Amino acid sequence: MDYTRYFSRVSKNRKFSWLREYAKLLQDLPPGTVFLAGGVPNTTQFPFVEAKFTLRDGSTIAIDPKLMSQSLQYGATEGVPALRKKLEEMVSRYHGVNEERMEKSEVLVLPGSQFGLAMALEAMLNNGSYLIIEEHAYPGVLSAVNPYNPKYLPVKVDGDGMIPDSLREVLSPWKAEEIRDSDGLVPKVLYICPSGGNPTGSSLTEERKQEIYHIAQEYNLLIIEDDPYFFIQFRDILLLELLNKWGWEGFDEHVRQVRCFYQSQRDIMLAATQKHLSGLVEWYIPKGGMFLWMKVPQLKDTYEMIMERGLAHGIVLVPGRPFCPGGQNHPSQYLRASFSLATKDEMDQVCLCVLVTV
Numbered sequence: 001m002d003y004t005r006y007f008s009r010v011s012k013n014r015k016f017s018w019l020r021e022y023a024k025l026l027q028d029l030p031p032g033t034v035f036l037a038g039g040v041p042n043t044t045q046f047p048f049v050e051a052k053f054t055l056r057d058g059s060t061i062a063i064d065p066k067l068m069s070q071s072l073q074y075g076a077t078e079g080v081p082a083l084r085k086k087l088e089e090m091v092s093r094y095h096g097v098n099e100e101r102m103e104k105s106e107v108l109v110l111p112g113s114q115f116g117l118a119m120a121l122e123a124m125l126n127n128g129s130y131l132i133i134e135e136h137a138y139p140g141v142l143s144a145v146n147p148y149n150p151k152y153l154p155v156k157v158d159g160d161g162m163i164p165d166s167l168r169e170v171l172s173p174w175k176a177e178e179i180r181d182s183d184g185l186v187p188k189v190l191y192i193c194p195s196g197g198n199p200t201g202s203s204l205t206e207e208r209k210q211e212i213y214h215i216a217q218e219y220n221l222l223i224i225e226d227d228p229y230f231f232i233q234f235r236d237i238l239l240l241e242l243l244n245k246w247g248w249e250g251f252d253e254h255v256r257q258v259r260c261f262y263q264s265q266r267d268i269m270l271a272a273t274q275k276h277l278s279g280l281v282e283w284y285i286p287k288g289g290m291f292l293w294m295k296v297p298q299l300k301d302t303y304e305m306i307m308e309r310g311l312a313h314g315i316v317l318v319p320g321r322p323f324c325p326g327g328q329n330h331p332s333q334y335l336r337a338s339f340s341l342a343t344k345d346e347m348d349q350v351c352l353c354v355l356v357t358v
C-alpha cells in the first residue's frame with residue numbers, strides 16, 4: 001500500500017537512513033566476515049550475560065549468553081526478524097488475514113502501543129489537520145496529537161463501539177469524491193479503538209466493523225486501529241522465547257485465563273454498580289478491556305466530584321474531561337472506573353463513595 005497521500009509535509013520529506021539499512025546486514029553476516037562498518041557496541045562490554053524467567057506454572061525461559069548479546073545489540077529497526085515472522089503468523093491466525101495479503105504486510109516491533117500510535121499519527125498530521133476519532137478517546141492519543149491543533153471530528157459511540165451513521169454524519173459536509181483523491185485539507189485519517197475501548201469499554205460488532213471499513217473505502221480514509229486489549233503485550237526476545245515455549249495452544253490458553261480474570265472483575269464491578277448506583281448513573285456493559293465508563297446525568301461535570309470530594313474520601317477515579325477530543329477543560333458528565341485491580345469490597349466502597357459525592 002502506498003501511504004504517501006496520507007503523509008504530513010514533514011513525513012514526505014523524510015528519506016530512509018542509509019546506515020540503518022546497512023545495519024540489517026549485521027543480522028546475516030557469514031562467519032569470518034570482518035566488520036568495520038557500524039558504530040556497534042562490543043558485546044563483551046555488556047553487563048548482562050544470561051537470564052532466567054520463571055513463569056507462574058513454575059517452568060522457566062532461559063536467555064542464554066548468545067541470545068542475551070543478540071537482544072542487547074543493535075538490530076534491524078523493524079525488530080528481531082524471527083519475532084516479526086512469529087507476529088505475522090499471529091496476525092494471520094487471529095485476524096484471519098490470508099497469506100496473500102500477509103506477504104504484503106509490514107509488521108514492526110515497537111516498545112509499546114503509545115509509541116507506535118504517536119509515531120503513526122505524527123506521520124500523518126500537519127498543523128490543523130482533521131482527525132476522525134471516537135467522541136471519548138484514549139487521552140494518550142489526545143496528548144500526542146493536541147500539539148498539532150487538529151480539527152477533531154468526534155463520532156458517537158454506544159455499547160457496540162463507533163456508530164457508522166454518526167461517522168457518515170461527521171463526513172456529510174464533504175462528498176466522497178471530494179475527499180478520495182484530495183491532497184488538501186480534508187479528513188483522511190480515522191483513529192479507532194475497536195476492542196474494549198478506553199474509556200468506553202465498547203467493542204465493535206462484526207457488522208459495524210464491515211460498515212466502518214466500507215465507509216473508509218468510500219472516502220479513502222486511513223484507519224489507525226489501536227487494539228491493545230486484543231492481547232497482552234510483552235517485549236522482543238522474551239516474547240519470542242515465550243511464544244516458542246508455549247506454542248499457539250499455550251498462548252490461547254493463557255489469553256483465555258487472562259480474559260476470564262478480567263471478565264470476572266468486570267462482573268463484580270457491574271454487580272456493585274447495579275446494587276449501589278442504579279438510577280443514579282448510566283453505563284454500557286464493557287465488552288473488553290479494563291474500564292467501566294459511567295455517565296452521571298445529574299451532574300454537568302464530574303471533575304469536582306472526583307478531584308475534590310472523591311479524593312477526600314480516599315477514592316481515585318478519572319473524570320470524563322481528559323477523554324474529550326479538543327475539550328479537556330470542558331465539563332463532562334462521565335467518569336472512568338478501572339476494574340483491573342480492585343477487590344469486591346473496594347468496588348463496593350467506590351460505588352458508595354460515588355453515591356455520596358454526587
Ligand SMILES: Cc1ncc(COP(=O)(O)O)c(C=O)c1O
Nearest residue numbers: 112113114115138193198226228
Ligand atoms: C487505547 C490504548 N491505546 C494505547 C495504550 C498504550 O499502551 P502501551 O502501554 O503499550 O503503550 C493504552 C494504555 O492504556 C490504551 O488504553
